[in-house]
Amino acid sequence: MSRLNLTTQRKTILDLIQSCDDHPTAAEIMERLRMNGHQFAYGTVYNSLRYLTDAGLIRELKLGETASRYDGRTEDHYHIVCTKCGRVDEVLSAPPAEWIREVAAKTNYDVHHSQVVFEGVCYSCKHPKA
Amino acid sequence: MSRLNLTTQRKTILDLIQSCDDHPTAAEIMERLRMNGHQFAYGTVYNSLRYLTDAGLIRELKLGETASRYDGRTEDHYHIVCTKCGRVDEVLSAPPAEWIREVAAKTNYDVHHSQVVFEGVCYSCKHPKA
DNA sequence: AATAGTATTTAGACTTAGTATAAATTTAAT
């Protein structure tokens, strides 16, 4: 409701996340900030992550691990986790609308959102070159 | 790999979960055990939940809340969470195989499993009778 | 520019969910 206020800390964290091609946890983000010479308070990182998430500039991913991950891609998409090495990849195809309609009909819910996490074995883990 | 060993505690907890028509958290399970006159150590409840999950007798659900929930239904199914009241309902229709094939092809993963959580507004929350 | 008011950051205490450890107890095997 209130206008966007990107402080130095928030902007730095946003830039970092947007420049990632992976999906770091809060702890990983703090580590990378430190490596880039920044030193923000622990709580500030969490506050900023929440702020940026609420502002819709990043997405919080709950993939069933102990810690949330953060994603600079804000358009709707899903994820697949490799059970061998833990890597997280993007899934850009959306669940068929027909299926969602069916779920809404059967459950009597207004379905607003779906989160999907696939699990499997990634290409590198499937084809280990010695 | 080793044969099933259902101790009193494990059996009691399994029975409790199987008799539930909801998806209780560990804390809720402990509360219900206490109400039924049982007093197991905190750690035993967690150990039993893990044991029963590993044995495939119950399922652990990670719905993106802070605590895991447990489910006596072991056949593959999904869940929908009401964002107003927090209730969790069953979703019995599976994601279309065609979509999963597409995801596997595009990501180069062997897809073994998918976890899906829908969010929406349940019937009671949508039609509040005064 | 000075002042007051609001928002943010900081350090650190606290919470919640769950795991680890070591002693005590139970169960199973000889």
Add this chain to the structure above:
DNA sequence: ATTAAATTTATACTAAGTCTAAATACTATT
């Protein structure tokens, strides 16, 4: 009965995140 293995118990500990109150930094107004 004795020994060994598995389980339970009590309790300490960990990890991820929230909360709080004081210190700083912005904003608006005079």
